């Protein structure tokens with residue numbers, strides 16, 4: 001990483017990262033941590049930092065939630081370059097990508113339900129994921145044409161390993177064909193699925209460095225496949241960050257409503273407390289102390305980041321009652 005830079009969005013900067021929240025409600029402390037780390041890594045190095053709302057799931061995402069996330073980020077001291085984008089506002093590039101895959105005969109429509117796939121495929125794969133096997137690919141030629149219709153489309157996943165080289169977590173080997181099989185790239189809502197949308201956007205926005213929670217590490221392998229299928233010449237570097245758990249060891253999630261930024265803000269918590277807690281979690285101090293996001297970025301050198309990652313590999317981080325008490329202390 002380069003030294004800290006004061007100017008955001010340095011002209012001529014060759015690297016770009018992005019903050020990509022899903023606007024489905026209040027950001028929880030796990031989301032904040034990943035976003036803050038991505039922002040701090042990008043800002044220290046003088047990269048372009050973009051904000052992209054991943055709002056394609058119309059049943060869960062909303063424009064108000066996008067506004068609320070921007071407000072929470074600003075309040076925390078996290079900024080971004082250029083106007084924030086919303087995936088739902090630019091659907092053409094996803095159609096183009098589907099046509100590209102169609103021209104290589106790599107996508108087909110399938111209206112088989114999850115249940116039908118599960119039954120046909122035998123026991124579900126570990127993690128509850130349902131694998132779509134090659135035998136269920138349709139024979140009907142018409143199914144291999146993409147018409148943008150409201151049907152699930154899947155991309156062929158060829159067998160064999162896919163190696164993910166991660167800047168923080170090292171080398172990981174996946175086998176998407178035995179994990180997920182032919183993955184969904186277009187949904188029956190008539191919109192791209194997460195994996196396709198991310199790949200298309202990271203490419204068209206010139207994202208060189210994807211920094212996000214480690215729960216998405218297996219997705220990196222699937223996204224690499226799509227990068228290759230779309231014949232994109234470059235693909236981003238990956239940086240997967242350890243994630244935060246609750247006291248019982250479960251991943252912090254939106255169901256833990258009282259760890260939401262806006263809920264904490266409404267309870268009178270100051271932003272520099274929240275960032276201070278993130279600082280302690282990142283090993284910047286033994287006991288938490290209030291700091292600004294800018295100070296956090298200054299303190300996060302590469303050694304601190306790597307120490308944090310190796311510590312959490314053996315001792316996963318938990319948001320404890322003491323953490324909460326400290327946030328709420330007057």
Ligand code: GLU
Pocket residue numbers: 020021022054198211212216
């Ligand atoms: N929108 C995803 C989330 O909030 C992140 C996707 C990504 O970083 O690739 O979990």
